[in-house]
Amino acid sequence: MNDRKQQPATDEGARDQIHGRVARTSIYALTGGVLLFVFAVLVRDEFHFRGQESAPPEASGPLSFTPPPMSKIPDGPAGTSIRHGMAIFENTGTEAKPFVGNQLACRSCHLDAGRKADSAPMWAAWVSYPQYRAKNKKMNTMEDRLNGCFSYSMNAQGSPSGGPPPKGDPIYADLEAYFHWLASNAPTGAKLKGAGFLKLKLPQSGYDRDRGRAVYAQHCASCHGDDGQGRTDINGRQVFPPLWGPRSYNWGAGMAQLNNAAGFIKANMPLGAGNTLTDQQAWDAAAWIDSQERPKDPRQKGTVAENVVAFHSGEKTFYGKTVDGHLLGSGTEVPVQASRR
């Protein structure tokens, strides 16, 4: 920029001109340099941090909510009840032993101890009850809802007591204390992001159990077993839950409906790799699971066909269909207690 020699810098005007140009050049250089730097940083961050971005669960409602961390459970009697509710939720077969007739726990379907979005998390459930339900055509309190979970998802008919916890049992109060705490500061009445299960549209080509068999073998069998019976650890503890058969949920359960199962699978399975299957694969896997026998619907009075009319009309389910010559809904033998070692 020392242009003295070359420029016939003899009068003031020319010098000013030179100074002006130098200033302009420096400004251009500086601005360009800074821009380039910012751009480079942005590019680097984009590549550097892309891999670390967690895939956020699909939004399904307007308000997002995060439940408080476990470490924030208060002390005192309230805390004791909350902790016991959490223990029931995670270790249902022990803490509510008289009312559990299979090898599942609440956490098997409501992941992360009922915290995970898109697996019908309990913080979202808490703020949406009481609620009208078509399943029993009346206003349901949370206790009614939980009674249903024990009856169907936990197959209470096969439990030592033969039914769900009676009205007013402290199990309900403790579970509700836990949910209430999970929903601390959640807005009531509002639809929360991640509530319920994902609503998955049925793809063009419907669902197919034979395609589902292949999806299952490739993506699910390593954990849930070729026979769908899950796996236990060295102490005989169920780590991967059974998906069908006598130790799984019964035909009255919400999970026995294809739309619920497909939505759950899409967002949550394979565990740790949710939202990697296509919608089609999720529906097909659901079809494979649903077209296997499981404990009978406890509401069944007459034949399976009559029960289809009474309770399953309009549902997407294999209940009452005949697959490979077997009428699904007939139920499994009840060796549940024997198999619980």
Next chain:
Amino acid sequence: MTTDRESVDEAFEPYEPKRRVPLPVYWVAIALALWGALTLLRDSSADRTGAKQRIAEATTLERRQTATGSALFAERCATCHQADGTGVDGAIPPLAGSPFVGASPGVIVQILLHGIEGPISVNGSDFDGHMPAFGSVLDDDQLARLATSVRGTWGPGGSISPGFVATERARTAQRTSPWHGGDEIATTLDRTIGVQPAYLPAPRSPDDLTAQSIASIGKAGGWSCASCHGSHGEGRDGVPRLAGLSPDYIARQLLAFTDGSRPNDIMRPVAQQLTAADRVALGRLFASLATPSSSHPALEGDVARGAELALQGDDRRNLPSCFSCHGPSGFGVSPNIPSIAAQRPSYTAGRLAALARLTSRQPGSIMPAIAGRLSDADRRAVADYLATLPPSPATSSKDAR
């Protein structure tokens, strides 16, 4: 010519400044200068935060060493016996009301030191499981605090001193296997426990001499397994512990080294020497070794963060807890999920990094996707935490049963 050139040069010189340095060159220069300044700044601040972090770690470590008995229980026992001591129906016995917790203090200390396996009857229910040995991962102080807390919460109370634990440790120092069920405890340690179901020793799998010789001497002039993995399969820096891994998993990994589906230059030549029968026999041999843990945190990882990842996961990063797949104590779930407890931290962290690199090549495979979501600090944290766990129990007897 010379003059010519000089004249050319002279003629040329005045024009040179006219060809101004192009703007982009300035841009790059300034960008680089800024970059350099930023990097310098960052490095020094990283140094400072690094130091802060190390201090924080040292304090956590200190805190862990002095953690209360109930904190130790929550971290070490609750995954199995549950926070409220109820156990798991059909699999893990309760502590609440247990005659073993109620017995003389030597009983619980011995169970903690060596672990226990085989039939046991607690509060009218029978169990037949494997409790790991904590003798190699907790010191006398920690064991004393833990035992005092358990007996205070569910038993007769009273205080157990580190000296008492040391005496008990010395008394059974020769023992190399876990206690054989409630029966052995009741008959040798405290008869007030009452009658316990009999322990039927599993028929020993026939000593496989070939496997033993490959492990300790090597095959046809090749390396012995012991030369790298240690004479009891305990592993060493960067070389994994094999003792207590599931037999199927070991055999399958040996095959994977052979056919290259698990590429590794060190193991490949060793594995290629083995026949299918060798692989199965070696799997059974290492699975049956009840070697104490000699792993320790070694990567300056944040152990508390590691515990959080292992026990609870991290929703924000879409990470389920490690134990939701690797089992409630990291002992694995046969046949597909390996044990990760008491593993060498350098190996664990290295393997996680290697698995993360597979993400793009094997989309949809589970562990690579999870490893890919762990930052480097998280890999070190969880590897260091896993090194503090008791080793997974040997599995020979269980297989036979």
